[in-house]
Amino acid sequence: MDNRAGEMDVFLRVVDSGSFSEAARQLRMTPSTVSKLISRIETRLGVRLLERSTRRLSLTAEGQIYYDRSQTLLADLAEIERDLSNGATSPGGTVRVTASVGFGMVAVEPLLPAFWQAYPDIVVDLSLSDEIIDLYLDRTDIAFRVGALSSSALTARRLGTAPRKFVAAPAYLARHGTPRSLHDLAGHRCLGLNFRRSVPLWAGYADSCPLLANNGETVRRMALAGMGLARMGEFHIREDLRTGALVEILQNDSAGDSEDIHMLFLGTDRMPHRVRAFIDFMAPRLKAFLEGGPLTP
Numbered sequence: 001m002d003n004r005a006g007e008m009d010v011f012l013r014v015v016d017s018g019s020f021s022e023a024a025r026q027l028r029m030t031p032s033t034v035s036k037l038i039s040r041i042e043t044r045l046g047v048r049l050l051e052r053s054t055r056r057l058s059l060t061a062e063g064q065i066y067y068d069r070s071q072t073l074l075a076d077l078a079e080i081e082r083d084l085s086n087g088a089t090s091p092g093g094t095v096r097v098t099a100s101v102g103f104g105m106v107a108v109e110p111l112l113p114a115f116w117q118a119y120p121d122i123v124v125d126l127s128l129s130d131e132i133i134d135l136y137l138d139r140t141d142i143a144f145r146v147g148a149l150s151s152s153a154l155t156a157r158r159l160g161t162a163p164r165k166f167v168a169a170p171a172y173l174a175r176h177g178t179p180r181s182l183h184d185l186a187g188h189r190c191l192g193l194n195f196r197r198s199v200p201l202w203a204g205y206a207d208s209c210p211l212l213a214n215n216g217e218t219v220r221r222m223a224l225a226g227m228g229l230a231r232m233g234e235f236h237i238r239e240d241l242r243t244g245a246l247v248e249i250l251q252n253d254s255a256g257d258s259e260d261i262h263m264l265f266l267g268t269d270r271m272p273h274r275v276r277a278f279i280d281f282m283a284p285r286l287k288a289f290l291e292g293g294p295l296t297p
Helices: 004-017 020-027 031-045 061-086 101-118 170-176 216-224 234-243 273-290
Strands: 050-052 057-059 093-099 122-128 142-146 155-168 189-193 208-213 230-233 247-249 258-265
Touching: 004 020, 004 031, 004 057, 004 061, 020 031, 031 061, 057 061, 093 101, 093 273, 101 122, 101 142, 101 216, 101 230, 101 234, 101 273, 122 273, 142 273, 155 170, 155 234, 155 273, 170 247, 189 216, 208 216, 216 230, 216 234, 230 234, 258 273
Parallel strands: 093 122, 093 142, 189 208
Antiparallel strands: 050 057, 142 258, 155 230, 155 247, 155 258
16 A cells, blocks of 8 residues: 555654654654665655764755655645544645745735734745745745746746836935936946846946845835935835835836736645635735735735
């Protein structure tokens, strides 16, 4: 009989306990049986999962992936059985989500209170970063991505398009003047980004870039403080433009400049209820927001 879930459980015990003998003791098996079972998994997969020495065990790169995915799969299995045995009508558990700093703060976080009203038993493990993470290796369920997508096996749901605008604080423009084109940027202070997917926008135009930040929110705050010019996604500065805290400039140079925003997740087959609930709640609301509407819980 195929008992891969049981094999995964044994493998996790070996890694967590640090030895075949301790895992065998916990599982009431013999160390020889545990060792043979791990070898059988490695033979079936065609890769080595553990590096063995007389002093300790260590995971190979493939072993780390197998460990992480096994943890997730067994946790999902336990949750399914728990929900069914308890007759649960509302999904529970943890949804691991990542988003860029700006989109997470402006769009995702404000919707969380209403989400918890609908699903009080779901824990949202939210990480904000403008760096691209690997959903598999970081055991993340959902990622909100701004910009072009690389090809992958992930499922992508397009939420909308974010126009990018050049902006500055009125105080900055009063001191330094308002540029009419990118060719007027000589002498201006321009705020930029340093993460890998960013494009060196100001290269060849600006003489001074006093800030290179790893997230858009820091750039926004420095722009609000009058420290320089910035290029930001419209969703990130919508309220600042409405109140006049920031002013749009260089409209002709930003025409047609936009980035798509997607929600990425690990497929649709047998998706945990908690993940499906989060996707179905967030997607239509964020889509409406990116179309220019308010964030409506």
